[in-house]
Amino acid sequence: VIAGHLQDDLQYVKDFQPQNEKLKHIRVLLYGPVGAGKSSFISSVSSTLRGRIATPALASTTTSNQSFTKKYKTHKIPKEVSGKYYPFVFNDIMGLEEGTGVRVEDVKLALKGHVKEGYTFNPVSSLSPSDSHYITQPSPEDRIHVLVCVCSANAAEIKESVLQKMKEIREEASDLDIPQLAIVTKIDEACGEIEKDLKNVYLSKHVKNKVNFSSQLGIPLNCSLPVKNYSHEINTNEDVDTLILSALKMMIDFD
Template sequence: MSFNRDKEKDLQYVQDYEPGNDDLKHLRILLYGPVGAGKSSFINSVSSTLQGRMTIPALTSATTSDRSFTTRYATHKIRKEGRGKSKSYYPFVFNDVMGLEKGDGVRPDDIKLALKGHVKEGYKFNPASPLSAEDPGYNPCPSPEDKVHVLVCVLSANTAEITDSVLKKMAEIRELASDLGIPQIAIVTHIDLACPETEKDLKNVYKSQHIKQKVHDFSTAVGIPVNCIFPVKNYSDEIDINDDVNTLILSALRQMINFGDDFIDK
């Protein structure tokens, strides 16, 4: 495929998008995955790509840690270009959750409740006990907009194998999403750190045998088809926007919107 050929088309598609279901103001995209995979960084990268400048709607940690930096359930809106009083936002929102860890981390039961729209904004995840119907953070009557319309698994190409305990949690989450009919895709981050030829030039990502093998390994491990797994590089140490980074971000984002819109159309 021609690397940058579809970037402008993808950007235009995202800018023009309106939900196909008139009852919804926005699509809700939920990101989940192991600690440090880059869930919050992906949200920031989408925002930076669409606004044409560096932005940080989702706070991230500057250090690599085996502890999740995200602890609360927060909805991240992406502002459209332009400043001033008349703020407008894209008709899709992101939620990221506490990372899946070997021992602690977010509980699969909490992510299952989030899929159904039962987790209130600002709820603080508690690795010791899942959210219950008696908890003030529980939303007893979710609206169609509270529910998740696309589930995105975020994995890092620059890590060793995912531990069995984390894979088990992911399988639980995927099974419920399947039962609910929620479409699922995956993004693979840190492709530059995982592969020297991709680090040298992001355009090499589709030629890289190492990245190709990683995608196949992840597909086997998490059960998501290869054609639903998208390599991306999040913005990290850059201070300016980069066309090649944007190309990969927009390609993944367009598929999230497509899948989500197909789901709400049903």
């Protein structure tokens, strides 16, 4: 992994504009099991682009078996010029769990742009058209443009019921022609060799197996990328940034 490659990707992201000129921004939705690192990934993207550790998407360090994200929230990343934002936004949603967590119906509504900012996910009932958080006529910007499955390399096998929910979401996105990819987080926690040196990421069999997992969902291998989120670091790091930017570039490239 070369610093030059990092600079190219960084410049690409900084210059990026959606191909569809009517869109102010591309909306990327992150979904996956509880504790996979969805919120941390958003914070890591912000840190990488700003060149300093930032925490805009609150992540919980203690409740990895429960979903910390309860509301539907759009995360924008500020540019260096004050008042300007990057032309892509992230939405993360309550994690998928066995018997509880976010409802598949709500994720499907979000894909189509029916879910308003601030909606609190209810594991018991889905958003209904009579609710004030339901967008009856979504604009192109309300809709999801890219769907990203987030899995942890350090987690146990995903339960069959959660896997089923993920497949349902994926199938709905396919029907809507929404491009999809997967990111595998916490690669350093899963493999000692990577923890010593992040450059070993593509040599790790364990990470390879986890990346292969996405093919169970029908996401091609070349659309599954390993990343390490910033968690305890005080400063940004080129190797971490390189993986984050590779994933981000692929997300916005789907536009």
